[in-house]
Amino acid sequence: MDGRERDARGRPLNARPRDGLGRPLPRGADGVPRISEGQVRTPAESVAEAQRLFDEGMPFHAHEVLEDAWKSAPEVERALWQGLAQLAVGLTHLMRGNRAGARSLLDRGRERIRAYADDPPHGLDVAGLLDWSAGLLDDLATPTPPRLSRNVPFG
Template identity: 65%
Template sequence: MNQTPRDRDAEGRARSSRPRDGLGRPLPYGDTGVPRQPEGVVRTPQETLAEAQRLLDAGMPFHAHEVLEDAWKSGPEEERGLWRGLAQLAVGLTHAVRGNAAGGLALLDRGTASIAPYGARSTAPYGIDVDGLARWADRLAAELRRGTAAVSAADQAPRLCSG
């Protein structure tokens, strides 16, 4: 059996070095892709939200998910559900735009459930609009269930913070 060796990162973990498009889909080796987000970047919550919103507004929800995932993995334990949920919402939008309605619905549901406990507080952390994000996810999920129109990443981008 002749197998091609897998790409590895500096720590030896399997990691594809194939270029990716703006939605994180792999492109053939040699194609020009969109630069990937560096992994493991520790940002302040405000920096995370600003960068994730910039990427969402640019129609790059997969890349926004990577930024939010860094916050999920590096943030305090009591906030991990919030950041995980935000990352899941971004990847839910990614699946929706790619035409994977079932994947989009599953991630939107999980993301909404993960952020829900943070909406019950008198003030949402960091100005995150938990209730607005839940409404956005419900609207997008309804569109996916109807299956009537293509989803545009930039046009469907949620607002992470109120104001």
């Protein structure tokens, strides 16, 4: 084997501590507590936890919650949860200074959630998320730094 940590199915894990934006830290460093992967939450719990993490400036961790929701969602909602996770990763890239990655993920996330705007499930503010992400994309189209103080309007 390659010496990496692995889960029960043999898939590689990265048990290194991470900072608030999900960047790996040296082994033994104090990091931000990890979100346990594969946790099944109700949609309401997923939205509330993702909103809490966004409010705390931890979009990478919100992405992990939304990814779990995406993987356990019924087929009809998978694009919604995947799009929400992509918006979270887009914000993560933006906060890390990766403008190109932010633009790409925000665009993809917007496209996935757009179909849910007229009848958003689970109390999600899809229209607000579309407006919020459009504002970030507008900011990315200029040479000035994007305004990261915008609240993420999940619900």
